[in-house]
Amino acid sequence: MNHRAVRxxxxxxxxxxxxxxxxxxxxxxxxxxxxxxxxxVVVVAVDGAARLGQPxxxxxxxxxxxxxxxxxxAAGVGAASLVGVDPTVELHLTLPTAYRTTILRRLVVTVxxxxxxxxxxxxxxxxxxxxxxxxxxxPPLAGQLTxxxxxxxxxxxxxxxxxxxxxxxxxxxAVAALWFFDLAAGGLLQEHRxxxxxxxxxxxxxxxxxxxxxxxxxLLAAGAAMTTAGWLLLRRPSRLLTKEAE
Amino acid sequence: xxxxxxxxxxxFRGKVRALDDVSLTVPGGILGLLGANGAGKTTLMRLLTGxxxxxxxxxxxxxxxxxxxxxxxxxxxxxxxxPQDLGMYPDLTARQFLDYVxxxxxxxxxxxxxxxxxxxxxxVNLADAGDRKLRGYSGGMRRRVGIxxxxxxxxxxxxxxxxxxxxxxxxxxxxRTLLAQLAERRTVLLSTHIVDDVAQTCTExxxxxRGKLIYRGTVSDxxxxxxxxxxxxxxxxxxxxxxxxxAALPHDGATRYRVVAAAQPSSDAEPVAPTLEDGYVALAQQxxxxxxxxxx
Amino acid sequence: MTAFAATAxxxxxxxxxxxxxxxxxxxxxxxxxxxxxxxxxxGGLERLxxxxxxxxxxxxxxxWFTAPLAMVFGMVLADRLVRDRKLGVAALLDVTPTNRSARxxxxxxxxxxxxxxxPALIYLVVAVxxxxxxxxxxxxxxxxxxxxxxxxxxxxxxxxLAFLGPQLMPTPLFRVLVVGLWFYxxxxxxxxxxxxxxxxxxSLTLDYPQKVFFGxxxxxxxxxxxxxxxxxxxxxxxxxxxxxxxxxxxxxxxIVVAARALNARTGE
Numbered sequence: 001m002n003h004r005a006v007r008x009x010x011x012x013x014x015x016x017x018x019x020x021x022x023x024x025x026x027x028x029x030x031x032x033x034x035x036x037x038x039x040x041v042v043v044v045a046v047d048g049a050a051r052l053g054q055p056x057x058x059x060x061x062x063x064x065x066x067x068x069x070x071x072x073x074a075a076g077v078g079a080a081s082l083v084g085v086d087p088t089v090e091l092h093l094t095l096p097t098a099y100r101t102t103i104l105r106r107l108v109v110t111v112x113x114x115x116x117x118x119x120x121x122x123x124x125x126x127x128x129x130x131x132x133x134x135x136x137x138x139p140p141l142a143g144q145l146t147x148x149x150x151x152x153x154x155x156x157x158x159x160x161x162x163x164x165x166x167x168x169x170x171x172x173x174a175v176a177a178l179w180f181f182d183l184a185a186g187g188l189l190q191e192h193r194x195x196x197x198x199x200x201x202x203x204x205x206x207x208x209x210x211x212x213x214x215x216x217x218x219l220l221a222a223g224a225a226m227t228t229a230g231w232l233l234l235r236r237p238s239r240l241l242t243k244e245a246e
Numbered sequence: 247x248x249x250x251x252x253x254x255x256x257x258f259r260g261k262v263r264a265l266d267d268v269s270l271t272v273p274g275g276i277l278g279l280l281g282a283n284g285a286g287k288t289t290l291m292r293l294l295t296g297x298x299x300x301x302x303x304x305x306x307x308x309x310x311x312x313x314x315x316x317x318x319x320x321x322x323x324x325x326x327x328x329p330q331d332l333g334m335y336p337d338l339t340a341r342q343f344l345d346y347v348x349x350x351x352x353x354x355x356x357x358x359x360x361x362x363x364x365x366x367x368x369x370v371n372l373a374d375a376g377d378r379k380l381r382g383y384s385g386g387m388r389r390r391v392g393i394x395x396x397x398x399x400x401x402x403x404x405x406x407x408x409x410x411x412x413x414x415x416x417x418x419x420x421x422r423t424l425l426a427q428l429a430e431r432r433t434v435l436l437s438t439h440i441v442d443d444v445a446q447t448c449t450e451x452x453x454x455x456r457g458k459l460i461y462r463g464t465v466s467d468x469x470x471x472x473x474x475x476x477x478x479x480x481x482x483x484x485x486x487x488x489x490x491x492x493a494a495l496p497h498d499g500a501t502r503y504r505v506v507a508a509a510q511p512s513s514d515a516e517p518v519a520p521t522l523e524d525g526y527v528a529l530a531q532q533x534x535x536x537x538x539x540x541x542x
Numbered sequence: 543m544t545a546f547a548a549t550a551x552x553x554x555x556x557x558x559x560x561x562x563x564x565x566x567x568x569x570x571x572x573x574x575x576x577x578x579x580x581x582x583x584x585g586g587l588e589r590l591x592x593x594x595x596x597x598x599x600x601x602x603x604x605x606w607f608t609a610p611l612a613m614v615f616g617m618v619l620a621d622r623l624v625r626d627r628k629l630g631v632a633a634l635l636d637v638t639p640t641n642r643s644a645r646x647x648x649x650x651x652x653x654x655x656x657x658x659x660x661p662a663l664i665y666l667v668v669a670v671x672x673x674x675x676x677x678x679x680x681x682x683x684x685x686x687x688x689x690x691x692x693x694x695x696x697x698x699x700x701x702x703l704a705f706l707g708p709q710l711m712p713t714p715l716f717r718v719l720v721v722g723l724w725f726y727x728x729x730x731x732x733x734x735x736x737x738x739x740x741x742x743x744x745s746l747t748l749d750y751p752q753k754v755f756f757g758x759x760x761x762x763x764x765x766x767x768x769x770x771x772x773x774x775x776x777x778x779x780x781x782x783x784x785x786x787x788x789x790x791x792x793x794x795x796x797i798v799v800a801a802r803a804l805n806a807r808t809g810e
Contacts, residue, residue, distance in 0.1 A: 014354065018349045021346045027714070028712075032715065033715055081713075086333075090297065092350065094296060096322045097349075097351070165562070170561070172717045173562075174569050176610070176614060177570045178569075178573070180725065195580070241297060
């Protein structure tokens with residue numbers, strides 16, 4: 001046996017191989033969900049446009065909804081599914097690579113993939129002219145906050161809820177409940193400034209125009225805060241060990 | 247690598263005292279750790295690997311204080327750990343799984359990492375099956391993958407919890423030989439229920455009982471504890487009620503019992519030479535007696 | 543004790559001890575409470591209760607809580623059937639001399655019963671509060687009726703989907719799809735671009751029973767001019783309300799049967 005010391009821990013940038021492994025950990029379901037969501041809406045939108053015989057505002061609205069409503073949900077559920085399901089957690093917690101670093105890496109993969117799909121969809125919409133057919137759409141560059149803000153917010157919530165509960169079921173429920181609540185109670189949430197600032201779907205479901213930028217920035221900040229809180233909570237490995245296996 | 251466990255206690259959920267004021271020093275080599283279920287062995291393993299923190303006391307491994315985050319990280323860099331229940335990713339092959347763990351252990355250079363994985367698959371006799379998915383592996387094969395991952399970073403401290411569970415006799419012998427070789431240049435802590443694993447591999451051992459350290463010494467001394475207390479008798483009647491029956495074999499229509507007892511269990515019982523298992527049973531009897539006397 | 547009863551009892555006790563279903567109930571209830579406070583600020587609650595009878599109060603005021611509830615439980619229960627395999631007890635249970643169908647039925651009903659208890663308690667608390675506040679003890683009766691007619695059938699459907707879905711696809715994907723399904727079948731507008739099951743006998747807000755049995759003005763039931771799927775929107779009558787309930791319960795039963803068949807085939 002080779003008894004040479006192979007201790008070569010190197011902090012800092014990690015090799016691509018590790019990222020490739022984490023993409024694999026995300027699972028094909030997580031990677032498929034955003035394109036499926038995108039595909040369904042695109043098919044419906046194209047079908048709707050074809051039936052109506054001309055590009056419609058409703059179709060443009062649907063395409064914007066893909067960005068602001070469907071993709072962030074996929075990111076939130078993906079983030080909520082990161083904690084509490086890893087069969088190797090006990091081993092991983094004894095390795096020099098911190099488990100929460102691995103979780104963060106997987107979060108980047110999940111959210112990053114949603115971002116790739118979103119940017120691709122947005123590029124197609126801009127190039128085809130669909131982007132500007134929705135009156136509330138913002139200029140293409142700033143308009144990327146349409147999906148980025150709710151995506152980071154829901155992903156942060158998913159991570160935090162997962163870190164608190166250690167249960168993907170509970171964490172996913174938190175993400176889904178908030179998502180559903182914002183969709184169903186949109187009108188009421190527009191009546192107060194504090195709730196307008198936290199409203200996930202300000203672009204497609206409407207808001208006071210002057211509040212749109214503040215709304216997007218508030219969601220980004222909330223997402224960052226929740227991600228940070230989740231990160232801090234994942235510091236104690238004993239919390240993860242005591243959670244019952246799902 | 248020197249291990250110093252100094253008056254360590256750990257209580258779970260305010261009620262279960264898993265470890266109670268345990269002090270233990272391991273200068274190097276291989277130490278066997280025996281104990282019944284719930285004795286605190288796994289808790290001790292988890293404390294040494296930095297998975298959990300003690301409620302009181304101090305653990306020092308090498309020059310590293312395990313109460314400090316930097317100390318724990320330094321130990322984890324030179325640690326190989328095989329948990330009792332090692333989960334794996336069933337969709338990965340053994341080679342892919344070892345590659346992933348190697349990356350997490352900091353083996354970033356691809357050629358040396360791949361070489362290392364190949365060497366270890368050979369070592370645990372899984373080279374031919376290395377590209378099959380883990381979901382198709384038997385329990386013994388999974389255990390061997392677990393052993394391989396523990397050795398990826400050529401650890402200075404090897405902590406193995408029930409390593410031979412699920413291994414067939416040949417694999418078990420092979421693994422014991424490997425452990426003995428590994429102990430030449432590093433510290434190995436072997437936690438097990440299987441007394442024979444300790445008997446065949448270790449000269450030193452510790453025994454935990456109800457969270458306390460009830461024995462620390464050599465295998466031969468623990469075996470000697472049962473000297474004059476091990477009996478063989480044949481009976482066609484009820485199981486001997488005196489002492490602890492450690493073996494029962496059919497014998498010419500009756501049963502031959504091997505009993506550990508302070509006094510001769512029956513007039514026809516013959517004394518026999520003790521084994522380590524007998525010594526362990528004698529220790530358990532003494533400890534129960536001592537605890538009963540203390541309670542009274 | 544039969545295998546059905548033993549399994550149901552175990553699932554009920556096990557689920558009630560887990561924080562997940564309590565948290566899953568608390569989250570929509572918390573959001574509902576926020577909404578109720580906001581309604582209060584604009585006089586909504588006062589307006590709703592001023593000359594409203596207890597029957598209407600229980601079905602309309604609790605609507606925000608009820609709407610996402612079954613969806614949330616569908617997500618929480620998503621791995622209940624595959625859990626036995628993951629924990630390694632499936633093989634052990636399968637060699638016992640028990641009827642597999644009975645065990646699955648016990649698991650299903652025990653699980654659904656457990657998920658029903660936390661929201662039932664909330665309904666009870668709200669009903670008691672209203673009964674005392676408006677001096678209308680009939681609120682207790684209408685609370686129980688609302689729960690039985692509007693909430694329970696949807697919990698049964700969500701539980702059935704949670705038994706089938708994760709056998710067909712990874713659990714995270716199922717969770718995303720169940721959210722989409724619940725939104726599509728329960729919260730889309732009747733006149734939306736997408737053909738919508740809203741206000742049909744297949745609606746996941748059970749508009750027909752709400753309108754017919756409780757007189758809810760929030761529920762939309764009946765044909766809608768220009769909308770797709772109007773053939774699923776008969777006039778709201780006692781018969782069509784019962785049909786809506788039967789369809790939801792029948793769908794749940796069919797899904798459980800399918801889950802059982804798939805479970806037997808995969809040998810879990």
